[in-house]
Amino acid sequence: MALRAEADGEWLANPSLARSRQLSLIVSGPGMPQRLAAAQRLRKPSLRKASQTRDRAKWCQPRREPTERDDPRICPPAPPGQLTLFSPRRDLRLAMARRILHRLPEGYDKALPLVHAYAAERRYSRPWKSQCQMMIQLALAVRDADGRDLVAVESLEDLQYYSRQVREILQHAGLLDVSPAHARPLAGSAPARRLTPVGRSCADCLTWFPAATAVYCRGCLKWRRTKIHIVGACGRCGRGPLPLSDDGHSRCRACTAHVAAFGERHDGEATIQLWLGVLPRGAAQPNHQAPEEISSAPHDTRSISEHLVDPDQVELFPVRRDWSAVAHWPVEQMPGLTPAAQLLADELAARAREQSWSTYPARKAIHTLSTVLGWTGADVPVHESDIVALMTADSARYSARRACQFLESRGLLVPDPELRRDxxxxxxxxxxxxxxxxxxxxxxxxxxxxxxxxxxxxxxxxxxxxxxxxxxxxxxxxxxxxxxxxxxxxxxxxxxxxxxxxxxxxxxxxxxxxxxxxxxxxxxERVIFRDPTRGLTFPAISTVPAVVGSDRLRGLIDHTDGAFARLVIALVAVHALPTCDLRRLLLDDLDLARGRLIVRRPGRVHTVWLDTLTHQLAGQWLAERHRRWPASTNPHLLINQQTAFHTQHPPIGVSMPQRVFATHGLAVGQVRQDRILDEAHHSADPLHLMRLFGISDSTAMRYVTAAHPERTSALPR
Structure with a gap:
């Protein structure tokens, strides 16, 4: 028997020379490899259907030539010297990385050994290492497409997998732009993912500005909130309906900016200049007015309302007022203020100047108070529900919080229990x-x-x-x-x-x-007859505290702006204070003369002895606190713009300390655990950890066990 293949050129050229056998088997396709010709064994007949079996063996199938995987449509490199206007959001998936698998961007050879070391240190699998390499390759391709020398931190948020690990590897390789101006939190480092600002065109003035979801630029938002009498087509460019100026020209904000920048000689044209970022200073307000000093409503001759509340009138039953009918009235149509009401408005304006309120929120609070007192009078306390209802009717012109706090401090507010609920x-x-x-x-x-x-x-x-x-x-x-x-x-x-x-x-x-x-x-409480969870047990899960790399903590305070953020980093990274303790710190508990800080916890008090760095940062924060809010009566050490003059003296929110560390891709809990674990490596004494950080005995033993597993009877899992 002779075995021949159709692709055998020698046999096809002269078949007569090979007809010495009685039986010939002609195989379609390429010939059998020589090294397998003698070793290939015939298979037994299969009982499967013909449709389920392969027509040919693997060795007789046509060989596929390897294709070059470098799709030019995926992140094409920018020409040298090309500057990008803005970096768009991308959907960087694993399938896209496979399409540029054979593209080797510059710097990929430096990152490849770090990927192998990173995976070996953490015992990651081979598929993880392969996918991480493709994600790094995709990140470097995005860098080349944007015309950058280093990988931008915000571009890593678009990766489908391993954005945090890719960031660490690229930072070790020196391929990541870690400057503070470009540092942004990754999606996995914060409880909630923040959208990255991209270039957008304002719907009113067509100005290009960076924003995540905003439709109007900041200037157009102020323009819309200002008292405008006309909404229609612009008298110069014809676009509309748009809010127009009330100076007699009926121009939109873009045309007002164009005329202010290039002069009145361009008033007859219908074109406008395309602006990037902000408009000229002359178009900040519709009437080109400079910011005025915070003041109360003028002492005008408007008539007093005939429906003022009489303090001697007995209330038959409570009725909630509907302010939606008068909330949009212009100031000229509002009723005037009584002398007592005018005095309260002047006091609120004086408080705004004393506490350095911003102009826009201060005017909203004064306008809210003047509107309510103009209709109800100042002889009876004002219901909190009235101020909130007025703010709900038109939140662009009215605000409730500052007006309610002022009236409450004067004893002229009737609290609403429903609004005061937790x-x-x-x-x-x-x-x-x-x-x-x-x-x-x-x-x-x-x-x-x-x-x-x-x-x-x-x-x-x-x-x-x-x-x-x-x-x-x-x-x-x-x-x-x-x-x-x-x-x-x-x-x-x-x-x-x-x-x-x-x-x-x-x-x-x-x-x-x-x-x-x-x-x-x-x-x-005998609401149910039996407890379905009775007898069910679940084993406890003991987790080992994680270590934060020293390169991520090095220079953390130097790369942070603001006395508040630097003090928070020192209290967490040096003294291991959690977020709840930071929010409860009192101003009286800080004693710079003795160099100590009292931390009040439920049921006990912990004393923190300040080191030189923390002592210096605490002094800087006190100076900054007094400079910004000299009249603040909030007893807490850490305050902000919202809590400085709040009548209830609340602490700062939980998110403020978290945002300080999220800017650097870290979390408060990570840095705190790393500090305690580092101290446990130097001292295996749990009593020392309890005195230094004020933690419990079980917590101290957990850190000692993690730092020195050889000294325990049972190794951690």
Whole structure:
């Protein structure tokens, strides 16, 4: 038997020379490789259908020539010296990286060894290493497409995978632009992803400006908020409907800026100049007026309202006023102020000047107070609901917070209990309203128990913030159950096991703890007959504190602007204070003469002895605090523009310290854990950690175990 192939040129040229065998087998396609010709064994007949078997063996299939993967449509490199106007948002997916797999951008050879070292150190798999290499290759291609020398930090947010790891590797390789002017938080470093500003054209003046979602530039927003009498087509360019100036020319803001920049001789033209960023200074306001000093309403001759509230009139029943009918009236049509009301408006203007309010918010607060007092008078207290309703009717002209705080300080405000409800309590009520009636009624009993108002159970009173966090985590489970049952009485142990099994790690443990909390409270209050979580156990999960690279912490204070941010970084990175302690610090607890700071925690007090750097930064912040808000009565050490003159003296928000570290791609918890773990490496004494950082004994032992696992009987997982 002779085995021949159709692609055998020698046999095709002279077949007669090879017909010495009685039987010849002609194989279509390329010939069998010589090294497999003798070793290839015939397979047994298969019982599968013909459609399920291959027509040819692998060795006789046509060979595919390797194709070059460098799609010129994917991030084409910019010509040398080309400057980009703005960097657009991109959707950088793994499929795009495969299309430029054979493109080797400049600097890729420097980053490749770091990828192998990064994966080996963390024991990442081979697929992770391959995908990370493609993401780095894609990031370098974007750099070349933008005409940059280094990779921009904001471009890493567009990567589909591993944006944080790619940032660390590129920073080690010296291929990342880490200047403070371009530093932005990554999507994974903050609780909520922020949109990156891109180039946009204003809908009114056509000016190009950077924004994420805004439609109008800042100047056009001010133009729209200003008192404008005409909305229509521009008398110069014909565009419209647009808000026009009331100076007799009826021009839009773009035409007003064009004429202000190039003179009145261009008034007859219909063209406008394309501006980038901001318009000329002459077009800041419709009437080209310079900012005036903060003052109250003028002492004019407007008539006093005939419907002022009489203090001797007995109220039959409360009625809420509807301010939507008069909220849009111009100032000339508003009623005048009585002498007492004018005195209050003058006092509010004096407070605004004393506390250095910005001009626009101050004028809104004065206008709000003058409008309310013009209709109701100053002889009786003003209802808080009236001021809020006026602000709701036209938020561009009125504001409620500063006016209410001023009247409350003077004893002339009637608080509205519904408006004074805790924000977390309002969120809990809104979540319960989205559940079926049976679930909502039973969970309302659980909320009362957690607040310490249970009839049978004696529990520690929890804050609405903790209850809201618990309820938010179990809401997905409650929605799944609400599709099948109408009450928590119908939930069985199998339902709870299924809810826990659908999650892993800390998420599963949290669901187990929170559901056990809910059902135990309802069982004690005799709302349900049996506890479906009884007997269910979940093993504890011990996590090892993570280490932050020293290169990410080096120069952190030097690259931060502002005395507030530098002090926050020092208190967290040196003294390991959490966010809750930073918000509760009091001004009286800082003693620079003795070099100490008192940290008040629930049930105990921790003393922080300041080092030289923190002492210097604390002094700089006190000077900055006194310079910006010299008349502030807020007792907290850390304040901002919103809390400096707030009558209730609240602390700063949770997001302020977090934003300080998010700018550098870090988190408060990461830096705090790294500081305690570093101290545990130098001292294995848990008592030293407890005295230095004010932590509990169990927390101190956890850090000692992580730093010195060889000294423990059980190695951490």
């Amino acid at each position: 924000v977390h309590e309002q969120a809990i009520t809104a979540m319960l309203e989205r559940l079926p009636q049976g679930f909502a009624t039973e969970l309302a009993v659980w909320v009362e128990v957690e607040r310490g108002h249970g009839h049978r159970s004696r529990r520690r009173k929890r804050s609405f913030c903790s209850i809201r966090r618990y309820l938010s985590e179990i809401m997905p489970v409650l929605r799944e159950w609400a599709e099948r049952v109408e009450s928590l009485k119908q939930i069985t142990t199998d339902d709870v096991k299924a809810a826990i099994a659908a999650r892993k790690g800390n998420a599963a443990r949290s669901i187990h703890i929170e559901l056990r909390n809910v059902f135990r409270a309802l069982r004690h």
